[in-house]
Amino acid sequence: MNESSSLSGFQLFTPENLSCPHQAWQMLREQAPVYPIDVPGARVPVYVVTGREEIEYIARSTDKFSNNPDASIWRWGDEFAPELAEKFEAAGHTIVRTLQATDPPHSLDYRKVVTDVIGPGSIRGWRNRIEAIIADLLADIPDGVPVNFVEAFSVPLPLKVICLILGIPYSDSEFFRFYSDEFTHLVDPTHPMERALSATETIVKGYDYLTKRLKEYRECPADNLLSAFANAEFDGRPATLDEALSMAHVTVIAGNETTRNALSSGMLTLAKNPALWSRIKADRSLVKDFYLEVLRRDAPATTTPRTVLEDVELGGVQLRKGDCVFVMWGSGSHAEKHFDDPLEFDIDRKNKSAHCTFGMGVHHCAGSALAREELDQAFNAILDRYDSVELARPADEVQYDPVFGFHALSDVPVIFRR
Numbered sequence: 001m002n003e004s005s006s007l008s009g010f011q012l013f014t015p016e017n018l019s020c021p022h023q024a025w026q027m028l029r030e031q032a033p034v035y036p037i038d039v040p041g042a043r044v045p046v047y048v049v050t051g052r053e054e055i056e057y058i059a060r061s062t063d064k065f066s067n068n069p070d071a072s073i074w075r076w077g078d079e080f081a082p083e084l085a086e087k088f089e090a091a092g093h094t095i096v097r098t099l100q101a102t103d104p105p106h107s108l109d110y111r112k113v114v115t116d117v118i119g120p121g122s123i124r125g126w127r128n129r130i131e132a133i134i135a136d137l138l139a140d141i142p143d144g145v146p147v148n149f150v151e152a153f154s155v156p157l158p159l160k161v162i163c164l165i166l167g168i169p170y171s172d173s174e175f176f177r178f179y180s181d182e183f184t185h186l187v188d189p190t191h192p193m194e195r196a197l198s199a200t201e202t203i204v205k206g207y208d209y210l211t212k213r214l215k216e217y218r219e220c221p222a223d224n225l226l227s228a229f230a231n232a233e234f235d236g237r238p239a240t241l242d243e244a245l246s247m248a249h250v251t252v253i254a255g256n257e258t259t260r261n262a263l264s265s266g267m268l269t270l271a272k273n274p275a276l277w278s279r280i281k282a283d284r285s286l287v288k289d290f291y292l293e294v295l296r297r298d299a300p301a302t303t304t305p306r307t308v309l310e311d312v313e314l315g316g317v318q319l320r321k322g323d324c325v326f327v328m329w330g331s332g333s334h335a336e337k338h339f340d341d342p343l344e345f346d347i348d349r350k351n352k353s354a355h356c357t358f359g360m361g362v363h364h365c366a367g368s369a370l371a372r373e374e375l376d377q378a379f380n381a382i383l384d385r386y387d388s389v390e391l392a393r394p395a396d397e398v399q400y401d402p403v404f405g406f407h408a409l410s411d412v413p414v415i416f417r418r
C-alpha cells in the first residue's frame, strides 16, 4: 500500500501490496481483520483473514472451516476447474484430495505417512545426506564475485533434499523445479486461466513420472517417502495409486518453494546487516534464534485457503456456508498484540517462536522439522565457510516478487568473502 491507510478503494492485488504486503496487512489487522476481496473468476465470496485471533479461531475450528477450497479460488479444489480436469483425465489421472486438502480424521492419516519419515523423530536419519548436499552446493559458489544466492543455493538445496527424501534421482531435480514453479501458475487465482492451462501440461508430465516411480516402489519398497506413499495403508486398506500420487505431488510442492524463500530472506537479512552476521558467526547458539526470527518476519508461504462449512460470524463479519477465507499466516506472525514492532528483525525477541508461519493446529506444517533442519545446517555451513557477506547491489533494488501465496525473492545478489 502506498499513500493512504484507508480502506476506501483498497485493493490487495496491486504489485506494491503483493510485493510488500506489510502495511496493507497492518491496516487490515487494525480495521478489518476479516475483509472481502475480489478474486478474478471466483464463484464464491472471498475474504482475507489477517487478525491473529480470527486466524487462531479458524485453525481450531476444523468443524467450521474445511481445508478443501472451491476450485474457482484455488484451482486444485474439490470440483477442480473443469478445463484443467479434462487434461488430467485424458492422461489417465484422477485428482483426489489427500494432504493439505482434507479435514480430520482423514488428513491425520495422510500426514502421519509424512511425519513418520521426516517428522521430529525421524529427521536425524537424513542429517548426513543433507549436510553432503549443502557442502557440494557451497563448493560451487565462487567468493569475491557477485552471485545470485537464490539460484546458487536457495533453489537447489530444498529441491535436492526433497528429491533425496522422495527417492527421485538428483538428475531429475531440474524438472521438479520447473514443475513446482509451474504449479503456482496453475493454482494462483491472480494468474489467467490460459496460463493455468499451459502449466497443466507440465503437471501432467510430472504425474506420469511420479506414477511410474510409485509403481516401481510398490514392486521394490525402499527407505524413502515415495515408497512410504506407495505402500501406505489407511484403516487396513492399501492406499490407492491416486492417493499416493496426490501425496507425492503435495510434498514436491510443499517442500520446495517454502524453504527456498526462507533461505533467501535469511541471506538477504544477513547481507544487509554485517553486525548481525558477526554476532551470529561468533555465537552459533544464535543460529536457531536467527532463522526463527526470519520465519516470523518473512513468512515464506503467506496463506492457505479454507472453505466455510456453516454460517459463522468472525471479526464482525457474517460468513456464509461455501464462502472462502484466505488465512494470512504471514499477518498472524506480525500481530501487534504478540510482537512489539513486528516489522523489526529482532534476534533477541523472546517469543519469536509464537509465530504462525507453519500454520497452527491439526494442519500445522508436516514438514516443519525438515525445513528447520535445512535452515539450521545451511546457515551454520555458510557461517563456517565465509568471513563475510555483502549485498552486490543497493538494498532498495532487491524486492520481493509480486505474488500472492508466497513471500518470494528471485534475486538476492551477494558477494561472499573468505
Ligand code: HEM
Binding pocket: 059, 099, 100, 101, 107, 111, 114, 162, 250, 251, 254, 255, 256, 258, 259, 262, 299, 300, 301, 303, 304, 329, 357, 358, 359, 360, 362, 363, 364, 365, 366, 367, 368, 370, 371
Ligand atoms: C519454511 C518452510 C515451510 C513453511 C513456511 C511451510 C508452511 C506451511 C503452512 C503455512 C502450511 C499450512 C498449515 C495449515 O493449513 O494449517 C503447511 C502445511 C504443510 N506442509 Fe509446510 N511449510 C514449509 C516446509 C515444508 C516442507 C519442507 C514440507 C515437506 C516436505 C512441507 C509439507 C507440508 C504438508 C504435507 C502440509 C499439510 C499438513 C496438513 O494439512 O496436515 N512443508 N506448511
